Amino acid sequence: MSALALPPGLILAGGRSSRMGTEKALLDLGDQPLLAHVARRLAPQVSVVKLNAPPGFPAPLALPLLPDTLAGQLGPLAGVLAGLGHLQPGETHLLTVPCDSPFFPLDLAARLRAQADDENSIVVAASDGRLHPVFCLWPRAIAEDLQDWLADPDNRRIQAFLRRHRMVTVDFSLIDTPEGTIDPFLNINTPEDLETARRFAGLLA
Template sequence: MTRPEPRQILGCILAGGLSRRMGGGNKALKEIGGKPMLDHVISRLESQVSSLILNANGDPHHFDLYGFPIVADTIEGFTGPLAGILAAMRHAKANHPAITHIASAASDTPFFPLDLVEQLSDAARDETTIVLAGSGGNKHPVFGLWPVALADDLDSWLRTTDTYKVLVWIERHRLAVVDFPLIEHGSQTLDPFFNANTPEDIAAAEHYFAERLT
C-alpha cells in the first residue's frame, strides 16, 4: 500500500460531546491564549489535510464564522467519538470520492503535533489499518487515521453494540500506534495531547501559553 497523501485525507475536528465537565455549552469555543480552542486546533490541523469538517451536534450556527462543513452524528444518542468518525466517513464517501482516510483531532486539545498526520500516515500498513497517536505510554483514541473503507463495519457495530468504547471497536481491526514525545520545558513536562475538559484545565492551558509552549 502507498501511504495516504494529504490530498486523500479529510480532517475531522471532533466537537460532538456534551461538555458536562466544563459546565455545558460549546467547549470548543472556550478561549485559551486570547482565542477559542477551536481556532488553535484548526490552525494545527488545516495544513496537514486536504480539507476540514467539524463534527458537532446541536445548533450548527454556533460555528458559522468558520466557513467549513458542520457534520452531525448519523447515530443518535451521543454515542461518543466513533459516531463522529463515522459521520466524517459518510460525509467523505458522499462528497469527496478521492478521500481514503479521516484524520481526527479533538476540539479541546490545542497543543497536538504539527506533524501528526504525516507520522500517522507513515505507519499505515494497508488500506484497513487504523493508526492512533500515543504519548507517555497512553493511546489517544480521538487522534487517529481512520480508513473510510471501514465505514460500513463501524456503522453496523455502533447500531448493535452495548458499549461505545473506541478501543473495543478498534480491537476488531489491525492497529498501529505512533508514539509522540512529551514536550520538555524547563522543569515542566507537557503532553502534546493535553485536553481541556474542566475550568481548571483551561487555567493550566493558559499557563502553558504564557510559557510559550505552543
C-alpha cells in the same frame, strides 16, 4: 502501499462537556476559542477541515459542519462514522482530532500517514505509554463494520472498537518547556485543565 495523500480532517466536538459545565470548544485560550486553535493547527496537515458537532453549532472560522448521522449523541465513534460517510471518491482515510486538545503535534498527520501500511489498518497516536484514540487515521474500509457496531447500544467505547481491527500505534514525545513538561495530547475537560493549558499558551504561537 504508496505514499498516502493528505486526508480530510474532522474535529470531533459532539460531546456534552459535562465536566466543564459549558461548551468547552468555545472557551477562550489566549485570544481565540479553543476550537479555533485546534482548527488552525490541523489545517496545514489535511486537505480540508470539517467539524463534527450538532446542527446550529456556532463554529469559528466558518468551519463546514458535519453532524452525526445517528441520533442520541453516541460519542466520538458516531462522529467518525459521519466523517467516513462523507469521504469523497479517491479519499481512503479520515484524520480525526478532538476539539479540546490545542497542543497536538504539527507533524501528527504526516507521522500517522507514514504508518498507514494498508487500507485496513487504523493508525492511532500514543504518548507516555497511553493511547489517544481520537487522534486517529481511520480507513474507509472500516465504515461498514463501524455502522454495525454502533447499532448495538452497548457498543460505545472507542478502544473496544479498535480491538476489532488491526491497529498501528505511533509514539510521540512529551514537550519540555520552561514552564514544565506537557503531553502534546493534553485534553481540556475541566476548569483545572484549562488553567494548565493557559500556562503553556506560548506553544500555540
